[in-house]
Amino acid sequence: MGSPLLSNRSSGQRLGITEPISLSGPTEDDVIKTHELEKFLQDAGLYESQEEAVTREEVLGRLDQIVKIWVKSISRAKGLNEQLVQEANAKIFTFGSYRLGVHGPGADIDTLCVGPRHATREEDFFGELHRMLSEMSEVSELHPVPDAHVPVMRFKFSGVSIDLLYAKLSLWVIPEDLDISQDSILQNADDQTVRSLNGCRVTDQILRLVPNIQNFRTTLRCMRFWAKRRGVYSNVAGFLGGINWALLVARICQLYPNALPNMLVSRFFRVYTQWRWPNPVMLCDIEEGSLGLQIWDPRRNPKDRFHLMPIITPAYPCMNSSYNVSASTLRILSEEFQRGSDICEAMESSRAEWDTLFEPFAFFEAYKNYLQIDISAENADDLRKWKGWVESRLRQLTLKIERHTYNMLQCHPHPGDFSDKSRPFHHSYFMGLQRKQGVLVNEGEQFDIRLTVEEFKHSVNLYTLWKPGMEIYVCHVRRKNIPKFVFPGGVRPPRPSKATWDSRRAMELKAASSSQVDKSPEGQGTPDEMDEGRKRKREEEVESNLKSARIVAALPSSTGEAQESVLASVATNGAGDIGHDVVQNHITGGSAYGKPSGSVADESSSREAENLAIEKITSVSYVACPDFSKELDELEDDVQQKDKYEDTDKSGKSPPMVSLTSNVAATAVMSSNGISTSGSFYTSGDIEELEPAELMAPPSIVNPPAPPTQRKPLIRLSLTSLGKAKGKGT
Structure with missing residues (x-):
């Protein structure tokens, strides 16, 4: 359903608002580690069976037939002539995890029904279509939510969970080859239709803006699983939801376009550990558009100024998808990014495995x-x-x-x-x-x-x-x-007998503390104090960023001059001028496949150059914002x-x-x-x-x-x- 599968890019054009950090390809170790990661995800049961995949396709096909019958029925009931009745059409699109190709067994399918101008939401979609579905034996647990911010009809069709949205376009006839990525599709659309279309438009745009879709999917599947295990996968709780993680992963894919998932996961943590929030993560420039719809713009919209962790959607109208993040949840996310970065570094020296990264967070032991x-x-x-x-x-x-x-x-x-x-x-x-x-x-x-x-x-x-x-x-x-x-x-489980990454790190800190005490009369404090000191330092860094950082965004202006100035600033001050070339010289070692030279000095220099490039990308400032800690709005x-x-x-x-x-x-x-x-x-x-x-x-x-x-x-x-x-x- 929807747009055809997008192919990988081979033309070499730049994707994203800056140059990549590194164009280096995979090493032999990257290939091995990626295979290990894929096997880990398979063993964790994150992939559906072929039988379930076929069932989903059949359900979507059947649902598409149903809405076509529905729209012809209501067209005839409204007195349209027979030609218009025969031409009447509705179409099903998918979005979310299913469209991105990262859904797991039993996951629901986010779907959108696009209908013509005479098919209303209240009377026809939640009325007649609801009645038709309620009379079908294949449909169960039918639950309409017409008063939601994004109205939805939830049900199970042959055991497959479906979330069905509705978008009423200003067209009399919906063409079978309709392209909803065009901004003109939003012409004269009501707010509920714009919000309903947004899911599909954002999902398709993400797939267009990543350099390698398969690597993006594996990395995203990994990060979604990690976030759920660590208890930070929830938009409503103030963490990040599916679309947020997809956008964060897509940006890493843009910055490392030739990397395999093993390296992409590592760089995900490395980049976002250093990210200077509230600088926004964006996959493309923000365009004002010609329809006058409100976009994310801290200069014009007071509420946008208080967002702590902006992750901007790439389809018009561009919006912040992570406005629910609070100071507390940002602190927790920052700690988890740091933990992930530490573990990925340990994996590079064979001191940790993939299962270490995915150790579940013991919430009821933590406080x-x-x-x-x-x-x-x-x-x-x-x-x-x-x-x-x-x-x-x-x-x-x-x-x-x-x-x-x-x-x-x-x-x-x-x-x-x-x-x-x-x-x-x-x-x-x-x-x-x-x-x-x-x-x-x-x-x-x-x-x-x-x-x-x-x-x-x-x-x-x-x-x-x-x-x-x-x-x-x-x-x-x-x-x-x-x-x-x-x-x-x-x-109630007993105290865990198996040593976890955090407990092992505490033991290492204790050993390091003991050796320092022997050398210094002042000592270095207890392991708990050292651990709290590290966390306190990270908290202070987050607070400092929230108070002093400036929004990084290619913000639109009516004349276009401001946007050109911003883009020029990115080209001058971003990663492009020092990050790309320097990192290439060190990371790739002059090789297209990034084979390391084996020198510890070279490796250290490469890491330093890469961190410098990351620092450039994450700290360029344009628009000053007030104190983010108030969150009054x-x-x-x-x-x-x-x-x-x-x-x-x-x-x-x-x-x-x-x-x-x-x-x-x-x-x-x-x-x-x-x-x-x-x-x-x-x-x-x-x-x-x-x-x-x-x-x-x-x-x-x-x-x-x-x-x-x-x-x-x-x-x-x-x-x-x-x-x-x-x-x-x-």
């Missing part, structure tokens, strides 16, 4: 303190809607905690949810908490985030489709009290809270405050209904619980039931207990 967010509903349908809404708001809790504690309390959201089988219609989410590394802690000092949590719950309870039974609870739970249902089989619901607090202040009552406090006495708390109550310290074992405030019925609900009496909400977290775990126990 001493967690927030547990529980949600429940009356039935499965209500839970599905409530769950989707809460998940879309969870990132706000991270942002609020960061802002209200001045980034002193750092959050690590788990990307998935958990369900307790003994409690129907119930799900739980978890967030690791730790104080900022290197911050001096006063004795007995605590984080008081009660009002922050209450503010979050209040915004969640404003859900317009809220129904009785939709509840949310938040509590503080210590590591040793993490509920067992989060673990496989409901059994990401907290739209704070406007409502502010209004409420101002009204309270006018009435003579003190507005609620979130602060760092060492006071353990009762504190005034503002409940979600605006009534000030007295909070008292409530403890249940080792769990400090935050019960839900009154469920807020949205304005559309008339005469909601009276909420039950609630206990006073309270969470206090001791600063001294919020350090990250180092395997010492709780």
Whole structure:
């Protein structure tokens, strides 16, 4: 379905906004390591069987037939003449992981139905087509979501999961050879159609902008698997989703166009460890276009100025695909990139293998303190809607905690949810908490985030489709009290007996520390202190970049002069002038296939030259931006809270405050209904619980039931207990 498979490039034209860092080809070791990687991915079960692949093709073919029948049916019903009825057509396109060729067994297929101007979304797509699908025996679990930001119809067809979007074009007849990559396709399209088309247009553009599609696919499949194992694959949680990882990998492929996946994976970590966020990652220049659609432009759009990790889509209208990233999740991503870079370096000297890179992150061993967010509903349908809404708001809790504690309390959201089988219609989410590394802690000092949590719950309870039974609870739970249902089989695992990369590194640090202590009376600190020092340094680098870096982008202007100036600056200051030639001389050693000379000095010089080229590409600056740490635009619901607090202040009552406090006495708390109550310290074992405030019925609900009496909400977290775990126990 959609555009034909794009072939690899052999013409040698430059892809990307800068010259490549290296044109060197694979060494014999690269070929061997790439084969090992492909085998590892095969053994991990990341490739579907031939039988499943054939089934998917059959399902897509059948779906294409169905929408063609559907559009002819509604055309006849609308009174079109017989010729137009016969010419009426609709077409199915694919996008996402399936179109990119990196989907795994059981993955859903992202599809787009493109229809003519007289086939409406509300009445015809979600009406007549939905009715047709509901009557088919092959279709199950049919679930329309017409009010989503990108309206979608979800269902299973012969067991294959389908997400079907709809785009209504301004054409009377949809040609079978329709090319949706042309910007003219967006002419007179509504916002929902533009967003629906965007997935296909971006996916196809990525495939056009990578030098070798097969190497891109293997590398992307690897990075997706790595991200899931390390717990950083989730757009909604504030990490990165499928399109984000695809764009990051595509940029590395542009910078190393002749490299095999082994080298591409290594360079992925090397480049993004050094990347100076919030400089954006872009596969091509940003074009303003002629249709007047809003594009990513920090000069014109205030919200764009606060994006921490911009990854820009390559199809018009170009947008930031990673606006959900927060200060906390950027810190975690940066740590994971550094870990990946360290392991890839160790692999080059045979001190690590591929399975080391993919060791899963032990989330429930990593912290001493967690927030547990529980949600429940009356039935499965209500839970599905409530769950989707809460998940879309969870990132706000991270942002609020960061802002209200001045980034002193750092959050690590788990990307998935958990369900307790003994409690129907119930799900739980978890967030690791730790104080900022290197911050001096006063004795007995605590984080008081009660009002922050209450503010979050209040915004969640404003859900317009809220129904009785939709509840949310938040509590503080210590590591040793993490509920067992989060673990496989409901059994808490023992301390890992197998040495992991992180534990081995800690032992190496300890050995290095011991030898330094013997040589110096001052010593070098404990392994934990050395490890925290490295992490603190990386955090400081990230914060420094967020405050001082300038946006790197070929931003459009009405005259085109600004864009030409930017491109000239890239050519002058980017990797092209020193990176490409210098790296070629050292990396390739004068050979087209990059055979190393064997000299340690040459290898060191090559690495230094490559790092210099990376530094050039990642740090060119053009447009100044304000302090990124505020993220005020990401907290739209704070406007409502502010209004409420101002009204309270006018009435003579003190507005609620979130602060760092060492006071353990009762504190005034503002409940979600605006009534000030007295909070008292409530403890249940080792769990400090935050019960839900009154469920807020949205304005559309008339005469909601009276909420039950609630206990006073309270969470206090001791600063001294919020350090990250180092395997010492709780």
